[in-house]
Amino acid sequence: MLVQKYKDMLSGKSVIRQLSEFATARGQEIGYENVFDYSLGNPSVPVPREFTDRMIHMLATKEPLELHGYSPSLGITSVREAIAENLEKRFGLPYRKEHIFMASGAAGALAHAFRLVTEPGDEILTFAPFFPEYHPYVDLTGAVLKVVPPNLENFQINFEAFEEMLTEKVKAVLINTPNNPSGVVYSTPTLQRLADILREKSKEYGHIIYLISDEPYREIVFEGVDSPCVSYFYDNTIMCYSFSKSLSLPGERIGYVAVNPACEDAETMINMCGQISRGIGHNCPPSIIQLAVAQVLDKTADLSVYETNMNILYKELLDLGFTCVKPGGTFYIFPKALEEDAKVFSQKALKYDLVLVPGDSFGAPGYFRMAYCVDTEKVERSLEAFRKFVKTEYGKESL
Amino acid sequence: MLVQKYKDMLSGKSVIRQLSEFATARGQEIGYENVFDYSLGNPSVPVPREFTDRMIHMLATKEPLELHGYSPSLGITSVREAIAENLEKRFGLPYRKEHIFMASGAAGALAHAFRLVTEPGDEILTFAPFFPEYHPYVDLTGAVLKVVPPNLENFQINFEAFEEMLTEKVKAVLINTPNNPSGVVYSTPTLQRLADILREKSKEYGHIIYLISDEPYREIVFEGVDSPCVSYFYDNTIMCYSFSKSLSLPGERIGYVAVNPACEDAETMINMCGQISRGIGHNCPPSIIQLAVAQVLDKTADLSVYETNMNILYKELLDLGFTCVKPGGTFYIFPKALEEDAKVFSQKALKYDLVLVPGDSFGAPGYFRMAYCVDTEKVERSLEAFRKFVKTEYGKESL
Incomplete structure (x- = not known):
């Protein structure tokens, strides 16, 4: 007999995993460079x-x-x-x-x-x-x-x-x-x-x-x-x-x-x-x-891209009227969604090829996570999709 | 409060570890090449x-x-x-x-x-x-x-x-x-x-x-x-x-x-x-x-040395009157000790710079393990020490 608790866990697929799979599948359709995948916290700059x-x-x-x-x-x-x-x-x-x-x-x-x-x-x-x-x-x-x-x-x-x-x-x-x-x-x-x-x-x-x-x-x-x-x-x-x-x-x-x-x-x-x-x-x-x-303890990858990306996104999010605490580090930002249910919000964003993770599993329903460990060029291209999404779905325009 | 079961485990030092530490310390005294260390199952031939x-x-x-x-x-x-x-x-x-x-x-x-x-x-x-x-x-x-x-x-x-x-x-x-x-x-x-x-x-x-x-x-x-x-x-x-x-x-x-x-x-x-x-x-x-x-699944290190070593040791052990099942593989041999308590036997062997592991912790008291993943040249040199050990302590001579 297999141990039930692990078997039971198989049915509960993580939201992040599901969204990341969506992004991969969608990428095969329209080219991954056109999917604004903010789902996964995978470093985007090479090892030193x-x-x-x-x-x-x-x-x-x-x-x-x-x-x-x-x-x-x-x-x-x-x-x-x-x-x-x-x-x-x-x-x-x-x-x-x-x-x-x-x-x-x-x-x-x-x-x-x-x-x-x-x-x-x-x-x-x-x-x-x-x-x-x-x-x-x-x-x-x-x-x-x-x-x-x-x-x-x-x-x-x-x-x-x-x-x-x-x-x-x-x-x-x-x-x-x-x-x-x-x-x-x-x-x-x-x-x-x-x-x-x-x-x-x-x-x-x-x-x-x-x-x-x-x-x-x-x-x-x-x-x-x-x-x-x-x-x-x-x-x-x-x-x-x-x-x-x-x-x-x-x-x-x-x-x-x-x-x-x-x-x-x-x-x-x-x-x-x-x-x-x-x-x-x-x-x-x-x-x-x-x-x-042990030989590179004083080195890091070139982490500056994360700050660049954060500044671009933070500014745009504020311009679009989001409530958002400014990140002090990492490659994540966690704004408040534009409607109460962040799962619905994230689902709507997919129509614009924006992959955002609802905050429910992070213990903060109503918020969403963006992992901006992606190329800056792509972050910039994503802004247009963001504006379109917010305008079409919520009637808001950038300042 | 620290979890007691792990704390308790700290006092029970493994016999293999103790013997291996003896071998290292003795090696610092007389040169590790002169310690016939059969304690550890560490491969002795390089990666392909x-x-x-x-x-x-x-x-x-x-x-x-x-x-x-x-x-x-x-x-x-x-x-x-x-x-x-x-x-x-x-x-x-x-x-x-x-x-x-x-x-x-x-x-x-x-x-x-x-x-x-x-x-x-x-x-x-x-x-x-x-x-x-x-x-x-x-x-x-x-x-x-x-x-x-x-x-x-x-x-x-x-x-x-x-x-x-x-x-x-x-x-x-x-x-x-x-x-x-x-x-x-x-x-x-x-x-x-x-x-x-x-x-x-x-x-x-x-x-x-x-x-x-x-x-x-x-x-x-x-x-x-x-x-x-x-x-x-x-x-x-x-x-x-x-x-x-x-x-x-x-x-x-x-x-x-x-x-x-x-x-x-x-x-x-x-x-x-x-x-x-x-x-x-x-x-x-x-x-x-x-x-x-994944790229070397059909390769192995040159494992032939283990069979060479096994044959040398197996023959010598039989010649010295040991009871021993012939290994079919690995780099271990598990003969019967020459007295009932293999811990005492192994302790005596240390006087001859032979590091043998008593079989008690392997679930077979009265036996001892030799890990012959060592250079063949050293295995050959160890035979003299073995003969001296067996003759001096047990009055037995090689056939």
Whole structure:
């Protein structure tokens, strides 16, 4: 007998996936360049040349058994050292290799973080709008993900709702800043207040409430935006990082868990990650990719295109009368739809070959997400489709 | 509060790990070339040149966004097609891409297989001697691994004990042929009888008992040894494969699940694997490695050294009076120790710089494992140490 819960999941196809399939099919009809596909958060700029060069150099010169050999279960020691050193240099916290666990992307990192601090039945809180995959990531561990409703004013934290939901059952709070889908970066006052509350409630409940900080968009922050280091505010922070977006290599599955050096039992937690791996078939990210990223820790892909695209879209959206919080980073923007049901709104947009994702699955019905990791030229061409859509369907014209 | 079960695991250091650490430390004293380290199952021959060439070629010529992009959750379509075609050609079963799920090594493949067919509390049976990591792999899912005692005559299956343990609670049987640690390949009569029993009991209990076949050593089979395809005997077989040993790239984490095309619900099972991934942070093996192995499916590293080493060791062990089943494949041999407690035996061997792993954790106390994936020259040099060890400690001389 097959396990029913996984079988049941097959019928629930994700909206993002469906829209992306629409875009592909429509692309075959009219040419993909004519489909304004804002559905998927796939990087659109190439990996830095240095990464490719280092990969080729290692393949051409390194002894294959060493290059492709088993990685220790916590990750290759020299790689962990390089990452710790880089984090210390950037953030001024005394990271050492003992605080670093190499993981196969953010999904791998989060899978370890959740299992470190929750037993089945325990609760994890996150804040809307949020990345919908958090649900299967958490729920399939046996823990329970609860979503704090959004602060619609600025997509910072709705503290009132948060404090109400922060009961004794909560063992961890999961944040994602810069945020998918809103593009918003949590401010210093936000993180300060969050940390204060976590400290107070940890004390009151007699157990640590961990802060799990999912940071795959950390390097994509726009000009003039303050993007504070989360671990700086709260000792018991488990940072989950992925190189997918910063280096544009989402398929290579590489990231890490970094436990704040000030966290109680930090080293034990990293060692525990190695044990958790045994139960989930993890066994480390690929050796050659570990070795390659360790050589380009100060590099990123050319991320400037995302800011260019954001500025174009943000301006046009405002001109068209949308309500929209200005993104501080990422490659997402999350405006309010022009009618109450964003699913209907997104469905209508398809007629204009605009692929927009309704915000319902992100915990913010009535909003929609655009992933603008596409060529700027295409963003510009999409504006005409946008104007036509808004005028025809909602009788609005650009200012 | 950190989760206790993972914390507890930290104190139980594996014997293999301890011995390997001894070997490294001793190597620093007397030179690693003088330590006869038979502890670790790490390939000792390089990846085929073609793999390296293909990797470099792709890095030098392919569009980076395509090369390093997200893989679909079941694996890259062209890679799944290539593997299905290759399996069909080799084994004559009608594999299609719909039967293939790309996984990060055998550990990743098994993690999916176990979750496909067992709920917490269900039992999985395996046969001693067995790979000790099966315990955390299974037990941490909530299912229960039970070990059928060994058939000490030839390390095939102890069917009497098996039939006794095959109760209604058993949802899957896990085999590993060619076998780690015995090196034995299950024969056609063994697999035939196993399949007959599984069919009969599935019928009797009214639920399918799946056969999970862990086959990382499939390509390492010695001359004249019949190595039948497990899936050929039993429709409800879930094959778990890894390229770690055949291509000598254990660090790159690449393998697959192949569900027998004749298995009821085969396609559903593969789709379910994509859902299971979401709960364990899997998200596919690295894209570039998937694309590279698909181009060398008919290649292996030069595996002949393992047979050479086996023949040298097997002859010497018999000459020294050891009882030993001749391996049919892998790079392991599993002789009977010269005293009852193999842990004491292995401890004494260390005085002669011979690193042998006691069989207790493999479910066969009184035996010991040698992983002869080392240079032949070193194997030959180790014979003198072996003779001295056996003569000094047990008063036995080579014939």
